[in-house]
Amino acid sequence: MPTWHMISFQDSASPSMEQLTMFHDITMTIITLITSMVAINMAFLSFYKLTDRFLLQEQTIEIIWTACPVFILLIIALPSLQTLYLLDDPFTPNITVKAVGHQWYWSYQYSDFPGLDFDSYMTPTSSLTNSPRLLETDNALPLPVHSQIRMLTTGADVIHSWAMPSLGVKADAVPGRLNQIMFSTKRTGIFYGQCSEICGSNHSFMPIKMEIIPMKNFLTWVVSMV
Known part of the structure; x- marks a missing residue:
C-alpha cells in the first residue's frame, strides 16, 4: 500500500514484481558507480590539471573506455531479458x-x-x-x-x-x-x-x-x- 513520503517501490506481492525490483536495484547500483567514477575523474583532472598522455592520447585507454561500456551493457541486458521473459511467460491460469x-x-x-x-x-x-x-x-x-x-x-x-x-x-x-x-x-x-x-x-x-x-x-x- 502506498504511504506518504514513499520514494521506493511498494512491497512486492508477486514474483514478477520481485524480479522488477531486483533489476531496478542492480541497474541503479551500476549507474551510481559509473556516475561516481566519472565525477571523481573529472574533479581529479580539473583540480590537478594533469596532462598525462596515457589518459588523453594513449590507445590503451581508448580500448578500455570502449570495452567497459560493452561489458556494462551486457551485465544490464542479461537480467533485463530474463525479467522480460518471466513477465511474458504464458501459463495455464487458475x-x-x-x-x-x-x-x-x-x-x-x-x-x-x-x-x-x-x-x-x-x-x-x-x-x-x-x-x-x-x-x-x-x-x-x-x-x-x-x-x-x-x-x-x-x-x-x-x-x-x-x-x-x-x-x-x-x-x-x-x-x-x-x-x-x-x-x-x-x-x-x-x-x-x-x-x-x-x-x-x-x-x-x-x-x-x-x-x-x-x-x-x-x-x-x-x-x-x-
Missing part, C-alpha cells in the same frame, strides 16, 4: 477475470463463474473512515492467493489502463480489443492501484482495490455471490 474500464469506474467479470460480475466505484471522501483517500472502492476485487491469474482488459468508452504497482502489472483497456496480462500472488492482503491512462476529467477517480484471500475464503465468497 482464474480468468475480465476488467472493463468505464468513465469512471471498473467492472469485473469472472469468466470461470458465469453470472459473477460487479462494478467497482471509488468511495467518496465524505464516507471514508481510516481508508486511503482516492483509493478506496465500494467493491474490492477478491482473488485467491498462490494462484495463477489471467486478467483480460478492455474499455467500454475510451482507453483506460489497469495498473497494480505491487504486482508489477499494467495493461491498457482499449475499446473493441482484449489485452491480456498474467500474474501470480504470493501473499494475502489488500492492494491498491489506479487507472494509469488519462481517460478524462475524472481520470484520478477510478481506483482499483484488490483483496488477496485464501482459496477457501475465495470459494465461500463465490458461492455467496452466485
